[in-house]
Amino acid sequence: MSTETPAKEVPPAGPAGAAPRRPAPRRTWLVTVCAVVGAALVGAVLIAVGDARTRAAAGYFLSYPWDTFSNAWYAVRDAYVALLEGAVYSPDLSGKGALGPISETLVNATPLVLGGLAVALAFRVGLFNIGGQGQVVLGAVGAAWIGFAWDLPVGLHLLLALLGGLLGGVLWGGLIGWLKARTGAHEVITSIMLNYVALNLLNFLLSTRGFQRPPYGQAISEQVDAGARLPLLLGSPLRVHAGLLLALLAAVAVHWLFSRSRLGFRLRAVGANPEAARTAGMSVGRLQVVAMALSGGLAGLAGASQVLGVSGSVTGSVAGTIGFDAITVALLGRNNPYGVIGAGLLFGGLRAGGVQMQSTTGVPVDLVGVLQALIVLFIAAPALVRAVFRLRAGGGGVGTELAGGWSR
Amino acid sequence: MELELRGITKRFGSLVANDGIDLTVREGEIHALLGENGAGKSTLMNVLYGLHAPDEGEVLVDGEPVRFSSPGDAMAAGIGMVHQHFMLVPGFTATENIVLGSELTRGGGLLDRRRARARVLETSERFGLAVPPDALVSDLAVGVQQRVEILKALLREAKVLVLDEPTAVLTPAETDDLMRVMRELADSGTSIVFITHKLREVRAVADRITVIRRGRVVGSAEPTASQEELAALMVGRDVRLVVDKAPAEPGPPVLEVAGVRVTDPAGALLLDDVSLTVRAGEVLAVAGVDGNGQSELTRCVVGLQPVDAGSVRVSGEDLTGLSVRQVLQRGVGYVPEDRLHDGLVGSFSIAENLVLDLVDTPAYSVGPSVDRAAVARNAAERVAEFDIRTSSAQAAVSTLSGGNQQKVVLAREMSRPLKLLVVAQPTRGVDVGSQEFVHQRIVAERDRGAAVLLVSTELDEVRALADRIVVMYRGRIAGEVGPDADSEQLGLLMAGARPQEGTA
Numbered sequence: 001m002s003t004e005t006p007a008k009e010v011p012p013a014g015p016a017g018a019a020p021r022r023p024a025p026r027r028t029w030l031v032t033v034c035a036v037v038g039a040a041l042v043g044a045v046l047i048a049v050g051d052a053r054t055r056a057a058a059g060y061f062l063s064y065p066w067d068t069f070s071n072a073w074y075a076v077r078d079a080y081v082a083l084l085e086g087a088v089y090s091p092d093l094s095g096k097g098a099l100g101p102i103s104e105t106l107v108n109a110t111p112l113v114l115g116g117l118a119v120a121l122a123f124r125v126g127l128f129n130i131g132g133q134g135q136v137v138l139g140a141v142g143a144a145w146i147g148f149a150w151d152l153p154v155g156l157h158l159l160l161a162l163l164g165g166l167l168g169g170v171l172w173g174g175l176i177g178w179l180k181a182r183t184g185a186h187e188v189i190t191s192i193m194l195n196y197v198a199l200n201l202l203n204f205l206l207s208t209r210g211f212q213r214p215p216y217g218q219a220i221s222e223q224v225d226a227g228a229r230l231p232l233l234l235g236s237p238l239r240v241h242a243g244l245l246l247a248l249l250a251a252v253a254v255h256w257l258f259s260r261s262r263l264g265f266r267l268r269a270v271g272a273n274p275e276a277a278r279t280a281g282m283s284v285g286r287l288q289v290v291a292m293a294l295s296g297g298l299a300g301l302a303g304a305s306q307v308l309g310v311s312g313s314v315t316g317s318v319a320g321t322i323g324f325d326a327i328t329v330a331l332l333g334r335n336n337p338y339g340v341i342g343a344g345l346l347f348g349g350l351r352a353g354g355v356q357m358q359s360t361t362g363v364p365v366d367l368v369g370v371l372q373a374l375i376v377l378f379i380a381a382p383a384l385v386r387a388v389f390r391l392r393a394g395g396g397g398v399g400t401e402l403a404g405g406w407s408r
Numbered sequence: 409m410e411l412e413l414r415g416i417t418k419r420f421g422s423l424v425a426n427d428g429i430d431l432t433v434r435e436g437e438i439h440a441l442l443g444e445n446g447a448g449k450s451t452l453m454n455v456l457y458g459l460h461a462p463d464e465g466e467v468l469v470d471g472e473p474v475r476f477s478s479p480g481d482a483m484a485a486g487i488g489m490v491h492q493h494f495m496l497v498p499g500f501t502a503t504e505n506i507v508l509g510s511e512l513t514r515g516g517g518l519l520d521r522r523r524a525r526a527r528v529l530e531t532s533e534r535f536g537l538a539v540p541p542d543a544l545v546s547d548l549a550v551g552v553q554q555r556v557e558i559l560k561a562l563l564r565e566a567k568v569l570v571l572d573e574p575t576a577v578l579t580p581a582e583t584d585d586l587m588r589v590m591r592e593l594a595d596s597g598t599s600i601v602f603i604t605h606k607l608r609e610v611r612a613v614a615d616r617i618t619v620i621r622r623g624r625v626v627g628s629a630e631p632t633a634s635q636e637e638l639a640a641l642m643v644g645r646d647v648r649l650v651v652d653k654a655p656a657e658p659g660p661p662v663l664e665v666a667g668v669r670v671t672d673p674a675g676a677l678l679l680d681d682v683s684l685t686v687r688a689g690e691v692l693a694v695a696g697v698d699g700n701g702q703s704e705l706t707r708c709v710v711g712l713q714p715v716d717a718g719s720v721r722v723s724g725e726d727l728t729g730l731s732v733r734q735v736l737q738r739g740v741g742y743v744p745e746d747r748l749h750d751g752l753v754g755s756f757s758i759a760e761n762l763v764l765d766l767v768d769t770p771a772y773s774v775g776p777s778v779d780r781a782a783v784a785r786n787a788a789e790r791v792a793e794f795d796i797r798t799s800s801a802q803a804a805v806s807t808l809s810g811g812n813q814q815k816v817v818l819a820r821e822m823s824r825p826l827k828l829l830v831v832a833q834p835t836r837g838v839d840v841g842s843q844e845f846v847h848q849r850i851v852a853e854r855d856r857g858a859a860v861l862l863v864s865t866e867l868d869e870v871r872a873l874a875d876r877i878v879v880m881y882r883g884r885i886a887g888e889v890g891p892d893a894d895s896e897q898l899g900l901l902m903a904g905a906r907p908q909e910g911t912a
Binding site for chain 1: 736744749750751753776778780
């Protein structure tokens with residue numbers, strides 16, 4: 001960590017000194033906005049380079065340099081307009097109406113918010129949960145199994161299916177925490193390994209009778225009962241479902257946990273200084289298990305919401321890359337529950353808009369992945385953002401805390 | 409070589425760590441830089457050594473202004489530094505450590521070990537600094553490791569040697585030896601800047617003394633000045649080095665440690681058959697050089713360190729093997745030696761730190777939530793009672809000075825009814841003003857009837873507070889003496905000499 005001054009002597013807290021040095025929230029926002037803008041600028045260069053007409057114009061750049069720039073401008077403009085339309089609003093598209101893009105954004109954002117909360121929660125307790133992928137898978141499996149195998153009244157069925165998803169994640173996450181508390185195994189290592197276990201467990205289940213859907217040709221699970229599905233919020237064909245409310249509720253719950261509850265107080269203490277927490281009589285190991293179980297539970301809910309809200313069944317790719325995208329969402333949201341909502345919406349929007357962008361302008365949807373990565377890169381290296389945008393350095397900076405903190 | 413610092417100002421944010429400091433070090437003199445922890449001594453030396461760029465002012469070598477942007481520049485200009493925490497590679501030999509960074513090579517980039525070894529031996533002989541050249545640094549005693557550090561600087565032709573709190577880790581005998589070396593170096597023309605807050609050593613070895621307080625030079629003094637005069641300069645007022653206290657009225661035994669043995673994972677004995685008893689209403693001080701088992705002893709008592717053999721009883725109840733929480737609940741208060749590491753959560757507010765171990769008690773909870781009003785109320789009371797100097801109880805505890813941080817720890821521990829108070833290094837890094845306060849609170853706790861187990865490496869503190877003194881050496885109790893034992897007697901015990909029973 002580079003935030004501490006090399007001086008051992010802290011100057012005495014005089015009347016003039018001793019102002020708590022925390023990064024101002026406004027500056028935090030500024031860095032985030034600059035990171036997004038910076039990523040868009042780099043993305044623009046990629047779009048221009050990838051555009052055939054711009055490349056052709058560059059062939060005679062010395063004769064008519066303006067052609068190159070105007071072609072590049074149109075390519076970039078069209079792509080970003082399509083991205084925006086696909087994410088937020090477009091007048092008429094595929095019969096889904098004007099709310100179609102927003103609905104898609106929210107559908108994409110829901111698991112990202114839940115997963116982001118999972119990573120953020122663990123990180124606040126000093127644990128780096130990169131096992132979100134495995135926990136999402138277990139959550140999806142748990143929810144799906146209760147969803148199709150059990151026969152229950154409508155409301156109760158959904159509730160228990162969600163609970164099943166939660167429990168799958170809790171088990172998978174709690175196992176990581178237990179291994180750490182019991183044996184000292186680093187959570188990064190064990191969570192990566194458990195990701196593999198979860199993925200192969202899923203593949204196994206998808207070829208097992210009782211889970212696989214007849215006639216057993218495809219690697220897909222049985223269909224979840226209609227009564228266990230998360231209801232659509234805006235009605236068909238808009239896909240946005242009640243999982244969104246679940247995600248928002250979870251954010252409020254995580255916020256309450258850390259700002260108000262006694263458990264959250266202890267969890268934060270363990271995250272900020274485990275030695276002091278132990279000396280104050282807290283059981284650090286037990287709290288780490290609890291944190292990982294809660295974190296896993298949130299990731300499990302992300303999986304459950306995918307199955308019960310979107311697909312209705314489990315396939316090998318049910319988890320997509322949610323578990324890993326969640327890490328970037330938490331990073332962008334600075335481990336703050338409401339920041340995670342914002343970051344989830346941003347990345348969800350990029351996802352939804354990326355599809356639109358590809359279909360109307362031919363710019364590959366992979367650009368969205370590049371943008372995501374660049375945003376996080378700029379956030380993690382704030383000195384870079386400051387140099388590019390000429391921001392004044394603010395003591396310590398939020399990014400150093402993140403970039404350094406994550407590698408602990 | 410003459411070194412001059414002129415008008416050095418260094419700010420960290422709104423804090424002025426050095427404020428227009430002037431300092432001249434003449435050739436061949438031992439110049440003591442005296443000041444409390446946090447006065448700005450280390451910051452000043454880091455400026456000199458090129459680790460910090462000064463905001464104002466300049467450094468002159470032989471009258472020429474110089475600008476150091478890295479320790480390499482400073483070394484090239486003939487300035488060497490021995491840090492308080494050694495910068496050595498434990499798995500390397502003394503010779504390898506000494507030449508590290510300026511290795512002698514033969515053709516093809518190969519190390520020339522033989523020549524390196526010869527140079528080390530030659531330098532160590534020239535300055536009377538005996539060092540086994542082929543021993544691994546991890547096998548060397550602390551005092552010898554320090555010599556390796558000094559040799560490292562000398563081999564780079566240091567003309568000015570900065571020693572940052574060099575005696576903090578040494579036994580009295582090693583300290584005497586270091587002072588002899590310092591004197592020899594000075595006589596051979598090397599200038600020495602001796603950073604310390606220990607008055608006795610300054611008077612013993614310095615040629616000139618500059619006193620720094622709150623980032624400013626507040627005066628210079630001759631080594632003939634009395635300890636009281638120097639202390640008054642350091643803290644800006646008259647300081648009483650004795651604590652007012654009535655004779656102890658010991659009650660029944662509270663803490664009974666019997667035959668405790670602790671081994672580290674490598675098999676070394678950290679505590680070797682330690683037994684002691686502390687009665688209600690008395691202070692038992694454990695003296696000794698850092699690292700002789702005192703920390704382990706306190707950790708065993710509060711349950712942080714499992715014992716391999718023996719037992720710890722408080723008021724007759726066996727606490728061996730109980731969790732820290734259970735021990736604390738039975739009326740044990742613990743002030744750990746490293747506040748920011750073990751005692752406080754730096755990023756938490758003062759109010760939160762004041763309830764760190766109490767947040768689960770009914771007084772501070774409403775259902776599953778923290779009763780924030782109660783926490784704030786408690787903070788307001790403690791801040792007033794313990795005179796914690798802060799603008800707000802919501803400020804992060806890491807923004808407080810060392811003394812005020814210690815008050816937060818004390819305030820928290822003393823807010824429970826205590827049968828036993830375990831205090832380790834209560835005034836380490838604490839300004840002298842707060843030291844008095846901390847001492848008074850400890851004595852008050854004793855007078856209230858608590859048993860106090862005090863661990864300290866500061867002999868003045870031990871003598872001021874103790875009703876009985878035991879000395880630890882290499883994990884054993886080396887002996888017990890009364891509170892009026894003289895320094896020599898304590899020093900001998902601390903260095904491992906057998907007490908002369910009956911004859912003294």
